[in-house]
Amino acid sequence: MDRLSAMKTFVRVADLGTLSAAARELGLTQPAVSQQIAALERHLNVRLFNRSTRQLVLSEGGEIYYRHAQEILQAVDEAEESAGDYSTVLKGSLRIQAPVGFGQMHLAAMVVDFQRQHLDLRTELVLDDRIADLIADNVDVAIRFGTMHSSDLVARKLGSFERILVASPDYLAAHGSPANPGELIHHGYVRFIWSPGGEVIPLIGPDGSVHAPIRSIFLANNAFVLNDALCAGLGIGAVQLPLVQSLIDNGKLIRVMPEYAYAPMDIHVVYASRRFLPRKTKIFIEHLIKEMKSISGLQMIRMPEKGV
Numbered sequence: 188m189d190r191l192s193a194m195k196t197f198v199r200v201a202d203l204g205t206l207s208a209a210a211r212e213l214g215l216t217q218p219a220v221s222q223q224i225a226a227l228e229r230h231l232n233v234r235l236f237n238r239s240t241r242q243l244v245l246s247e248g249g250e251i252y253y254r255h256a257q258e259i260l261q262a263v264d265e266a267e268e269s270a271g272d273y274s275t276v277l278k279g280s281l282r283i284q285a286p287v288g289f290g291q292m293h294l295a296a297m298v299v300d301f302q303r304q305h306l307d308l309r310t311e312l313v314l315d316d317r318i319a320d321l322i323a324d325n326v327d328v329a330i331r332f333g334t335m336h337s338s339d340l341v342a343r344k345l346g347s348f349e350r351i352l353v354a355s356p357d358y359l360a361a362h363g364s365p366a367n368p369g370e371l372i373h374h375g376y377v378r379f380i381w382s383p384g385g386e387v388i389p390l391i392g393p394d395g396s397v398h399a400p401i402r403s404i405f406l407a408n409n410a411f412v413l414n415d416a417l418c419a420g421l422g423i424g425a426v427q428l429p430l431v432q433s434l435i436d437n438g439k440l441i442r443v444m445p446e447y448a449y450a451p452m453d454i455h456v457v458y459a460s461r462r463f464l465p466r467k468t469k470i471f472i473e474h475l476i477k478e479m480k481s482i483s484g485l486q487m488i489r490m491p492e493k494g495v
Contacts, residue, residue, distance in 0.1 A: 190476050191263070194256045196220055201253050202323045210326065212391065228429045259341045264465065280309040284321075288410025288430055289454075290314035294330060297478040301471060308467060316408050322425045329457045330418035342455040343472065345479060346486050349428040350449035353440040358420040364443055365432045366422070368392070368399035375404040375422030377413055388425065392447040414440075426451050429482050451486070 200209040200220065210217045228235050235249035245253055267279075271275070285294050295312060302310045319326050321340065335342045354364075365371050368390050378401075382388075387398050405421050407413050410430050417424050417431075418439050426440075434440040456472055458464070479485060 188221075188226045188230060188422050190227075191260075193230075196223045197227055198253065198256050198260060199325075200224060200236070200243060201245055201249070202325070204244075206243070209288050209325065220399070221415060259275075265361070266388070277305040277308040279467060280311065280324055280327075281442045281467050281471060282311040282313065282327050283329070284313045284315060284319045284324070284326045286316050286332065286410070287311070288316075288427075289330060289332075291411070292430055293479075293482055297475060300459050301474050302480070304474075306469075306471075321457070327458060327465070328471060332452050333455050334453070335455055335457065337347045340455045340457050340459060345454050345456055345476060347451035347453045348485055350375045350425050351428055352425055352434055352443040352447065353417060353425055353431060353435070354423045355418050355420045355439065356441055358417075358422065359441060361441070366444075368397050368444070368447060371423065372402055376401040377405045377422045377424035379401055379410075379413065380406045380408050390447045390448065391450055392444075397447075427452060429485055454485070 189306065196209065196213060196215075199212060200206060203209050206217050206220045206224070209215075210220045213220065226234065229235050231248075231252065233248040233252070234246050236243040237246050244473070269419060283294075283298060290312065291314065295314075298310060298312045302308065313324075318331070319329055321327075322327060331342070332348075362374060365374060371388075372435060384398075386403060390397050390399055405413075405416050407416070410427070413424060414426065414431060414434065416422075417426070418434065423443055431440055435442065458468055
């Protein structure tokens with residue numbers, strides 16, 4: 188039995204909860220994964236999982252072994268990455284996660300360009316608007332917007348996006364343009380389902396902060412769907428400037444109440460907290476910072492790394 192390989196398989200089964208999910212990720216058959224787990228249990232003389240009809244749950248002994256196995260595998264990764272510092276060739280795999288809108292419009296091209304420069308590296312780009320669990324989902328680096336909360340991660344603030352109010356020319360021609368935040372309640376509003384504050388939006392204007400009530404008529408969890416709804420004339424909505432700059436330039440959307448805007452939204456690159464940052468992750472972050480400088484509407488900053 189290859190103990191290191193079996194240990195890796197065990198950790199992925201524990202993270203994902205099923206043999207089939209671990210098999211798909213590892214590129215193995217489900218029987219092969221099952222055989223590795225069984226061999227490891229015989230070697231350790233302990234049951235690692237309590238089996239149910241739907242999911243595998245770690246036993247008490249399995250939980251203890253899982254903690255130590257994670258530390259061992261991390262140490263192996265760090266040793267290999269450290270040795271790899273003496274080579275200019277990046278190898279292994281790099282898994283990146285980002286929101287769908289930003290990923291499609293900006294990040295995908297950056298990742299493709301990075302892969303073109305490092306052909307011995309396997310790169311995976313996962314676009315998902317949910318907040319990924321970096322450990323369970325085996326994500327090396329993620330792009331996240333807004334305030335960071337998890338103290339188990341390291342976040343590096345890259346900059347901030349301006350968020351503005353927009354509507355289509357047809358909508359404004361039919362319904363008029365609000366003169367102040369208090370008039371937004373008389374208009375249809377288009378927004379993300381998960382927008383904090385719900386039916387009250389925080390704006391910053393000439394006289395400081397103001398909280399304006401709105402009447403949401405269309406909600407979605409995807410930036411491109413919201414952009415389409417705004418262009419179709421459904422109402423007024425707040426958008427990240429980099430995602431609609433081209434629509435404004437070609438006249439499909441018009442800025443509403445330009446003297447008011449949301450507070451800027453921070454963008455971070457996030458990765459699991461480690462004593463040693465893998466070289467492939469470090470070089471990708473450097474590539475990301477360089478390429479993001481060209482995004483219109485993004486105010487870049489340089490800040491030291493910090494726990495979030």
